[in-house]
Amino acid sequence: xxxxxxxxxxxxxxxxxxxxxxxxxxxxxxxxxxxxxxxxxxxxxxxxxxxxxxxxxxxxxxxxxxxxxxxxxxxxxxxxxxxxxxxxxxxxxxxxxxxxxxxxxxxxxxxxxxxxxxxxxxxxxxxxxxxxxxxxxxxxxxxxxxxxxxxxxxxxxxxxxxxxxxxxxxxxxxxxxxxxxxxxxxxxxxxxxxxxxxxxxxxxxxxxxxxxxxxxxxxxxxxxxxxxxxxxxxxxxxxxxxxxxxxxxxxxxxxxxxxxxxxxxxxxxxxxxxxxxxxxxxxxxx
Amino acid sequence: xxxxxxxxxxxxxxxxxxxxxxxxxxxxxxxxxxxxxxxxxxxxxxxxxxxxxxxxxxxxxxxxxxxxxxxxxxxxxxxxxxxxxxxxxxxxxxxxxxxxxxxxxxxxxxxxxxxxxxxxxxxxxxxxxxxxxxxxxxxxxxxxxxxxxxxxxxxxxxxxxxxxxxxxxxxxxxxxxxxxxxxxxxxxxxxxxxxxxxxxxxxxxxxxxxxxxxxxxxxxxxxxxxxxxxxxxxxxxxxxxxxxxxxxxxxxxxxxxxxxxxxxxxxxxxxxxxxxxxxxxxxxxx
DNA sequence: GCTTATTTATTGCAAAAGGTGATCCTGTGG
DNA sequence: CCACAGGATCACCTTTTGCAATAAATAAGC
Numbered sequence: 070x071x072x073x074x075x076x077x078x079x080x081x082x083x084x085x086x087x088x089x090x091x092x093x094x095x096x097x098x099x100x101x102x103x104x105x106x107x108x109x110x111x112x113x114x115x116x117x118x119x120x121x122x123x124x125x126x127x128x129x130x131x132x133x134x135x136x137x138x139x140x141x142x143x144x145x146x147x148x149x150x151x152x153x154x155x156x157x158x159x160x161x162x163x164x165x166x167x168x169x170x171x172x173x174x175x176x177x178x179x180x181x182x183x184x185x186x187x188x189x190x191x192x193x194x195x196x197x198x199x200x201x202x203x204x205x206x207x208x209x210x211x212x213x214x215x216x217x218x219x220x221x222x223x224x225x226x227x228x229x230x231x232x233x234x235x236x237x238x239x240x241x242x243x244x245x246x247x248x249x250x251x252x253x254x255x256x257x258x259x260x261x262x263x264x265x266x267x268x269x270x271x272x273x274x275x276x277x278x279x280x281x282x283x284x285x286x287x288x289x290x291x292x293x294x295x296x297x298x299x300x301x302x303x304x305x306x307x308x309x310x311x312x313x314x315x316x317x318x319x320x321x322x323x324x325x326x327x328x329x330x331x332x333x334x335x336x337x338x339x340x341x342x343x344x345x346x347x348x349x350x351x352x353x354x355x
Numbered sequence: 356x357x358x359x360x361x362x363x364x365x366x367x368x369x370x371x372x373x374x375x376x377x378x379x380x381x382x383x384x385x386x387x388x389x390x391x392x393x394x395x396x397x398x399x400x401x402x403x404x405x406x407x408x409x410x411x412x413x414x415x416x417x418x419x420x421x422x423x424x425x426x427x428x429x430x431x432x433x434x435x436x437x438x439x440x441x442x443x444x445x446x447x448x449x450x451x452x453x454x455x456x457x458x459x460x461x462x463x464x465x466x467x468x469x470x471x472x473x474x475x476x477x478x479x480x481x482x483x484x485x486x487x488x489x490x491x492x493x494x495x496x497x498x499x500x501x502x503x504x505x506x507x508x509x510x511x512x513x514x515x516x517x518x519x520x521x522x523x524x525x526x527x528x529x530x531x532x533x534x535x536x537x538x539x540x541x542x543x544x545x546x547x548x549x550x551x552x553x554x555x556x557x558x559x560x561x562x563x564x565x566x567x568x569x570x571x572x573x574x575x576x577x578x579x580x581x582x583x584x585x586x587x588x589x590x591x592x593x594x595x596x597x598x599x600x601x602x603x604x605x606x607x608x609x610x611x612x613x614x615x616x617x618x619x620x621x622x623x624x625x626x627x628x629x630x631x632x633x634x635x636x637x638x639x640x641x
Numbered sequence: 642g643c644t645t646a647t648t649t650a651t652t653g654c655a656a657a658a659g660g661t662g663a664t665c666c667t668g669t670g671g
Numbered sequence: 672c673c674a675c676a677g678g679a680t681c682a683c684c685t686t687t688t689g690c691a692a693t694a695a696a697t698a699a700g701c
Contacts, residue, residue, distance in 0.1 A: 114630020
């Protein structure tokens with residue numbers, strides 16, 4: 070069976086009208102090139118190049134082969150890039166996808182070495198479903214219970230802050246201690262995956278811990294509710310950075326021993342060797 | 356650079372829905388196949404086949420690659436056959452081409468392993484010109500003076516006989532000796548390449564040797580002339596076999612030391628490695 | 642739950658192929 | 672006639688390849 074490297078070198082010899090020139094350009098030794106041409110000629114059973122001192126002249130057979138060789142090389146190139154240029158689909162919840170992932174995506178695209186990246190923003194349960202359906206290649210999750218067939222890798226430990234509206238009694242505090250927090254009523258976000266789960270982990274299985282007075286569907290809704298004075302909530306610090314800067318919300322760190330969410334990068338084990346995936350995951354976690 | 360063998364095996368694995376079945380059909384060991392798929396996957400940086408216990412499932416990347424792989428393999432096949440199926444053009448004078456070459460050509464075609472063969476029948480000088488013009492790949496010649504750039508290889512030493520019409524005074528002889536011949540007047544065939552050259556070689560440079568009384572353009576014309584009683588001639592035995600059998604001509608061998616023509620197979624040195632050529636020449640001379 | 646049968650992965654080794662620098666061969670130009 | 676340049680050949684080393692044997696994994700059957 071023909072070898073594409075031989076064909077590449079054959080084309081180069083004709084293009085450069087000589088072995089030495091071609092060898093220089095291909096960055097291989099000239100004897101190698103001689104041997105490759107001989108291999109090709111033996112394989113096909115025809116002489117391809119008349120070796121004259123002043124340049125090489127292609128034989129009739131070489132002129133027949135040349136367009137096929139070029140097509141094969143072009144097709145190989147296309148095959149390779151059709152694989153490499155598959156878009157990478159990354160899932161994340163809105164607060165992660167919007168506030169934390171964007172800088173990474175932008176820098177990754179600027180590197181220009183990887184695939185195009187599509188960020189799919191949806192609720193955590195939906196992201197999880199898409200991931201197991203194979204509709205996502207990677208997801209950044211706020212929680213994960215080990216599933217066989219998936220790799221989970223810690224990404225960032227993101228601090229959680231208490232948010233209150235500017236006029237709130239706690240708005241002047243520079244930190245909140247555990248006891249204060251445990252007596253509050255908080256607004257929850259996404260059912261089952263957000264504040265409730267976080268509090269259970271933080272305060273342990275036995276009370277007293279904060280009641281969750283309201284269960285809203287997304288971080289954006291929670292922020293809105295807090296702004297209009299419906300209460301306080303715990304959110305990832307990075308998702309309220311903007312509101313804190315323009316003064317529409319006040320974020321108070323929880324001191325001692327630091328409330329935080331462990332963000333995870335999840336991808337199917339079957340994509341272990343998938344270059345786009347590990348290239349992107351590598352970029353995230355470097 | 357991708358390896359076409361890997362691609363072939365990749366396609367086979369998907370076609371047979373499993374490594375073992377594909378290995379059987381490809382007549383290679385199963386571990387080899389495993390390694391080829393791994394090579395391909397590493398090269399492309401993607402997983403291609405989900406190895407499930409009951410059959411293999413192609414990944415999305417594999418489905419992307421598959422049509423490229425098939426195209427590459429088809430194109431390789433076409434490239435190969437476009438070279439191999441070039442027709443072989445064989446030149447010969449009419450008496451050789453018609454009476455001696457045909458059985459070889461027929462048997463060669465029956466073998467079915469070589470290229471199609473076109474036999475070009477023309478006068479010897481024309482054949483020689485076409486050969487050096489590159490319009491013929493091989494020629495069978497009755498004479499040859501070494502030319503650089505051509506290989507000349509002895510083919511058959513074909514006996515020459517004296518032909519006379521049935522009523523001729525010599526018609527009853529079973530052989531002709533040299534002396535008898537040297538006093539005859541013979542009808543010549545092709546100028547410069549046939550009987551005259553042959554006689555000069557046979558009788559040496561100094562006379563006495565037969566006079567050439569008439570110069571006809573072809574062996575067929577010579578035979579016709581002899582039949583109608585215009586004289587005798589020397590021709591290759593095989594070109595009058597039919598006439599001898601049906602009694603329209605009498606062929607008398609020249610005894611001691613045997614007049615004959617050394618037939619040569621000639622081809623350009625540049626086709627040394629040209630499989631169609633050496634396959635055909637090999638068949639002729641085997 | 643354990644066993645079995647089937648299928649792919651891994652390993653170790655011998656053989657083949659690949660790549661390279663040194664050297665040889667051969668037309669070409671002075 | 673000689674030097675030169677381009678390609679072929681050679682010897683040597685490294686890498687790759689292919690295979691047999693064996694291991695590991697997984698679904699089906701009891």
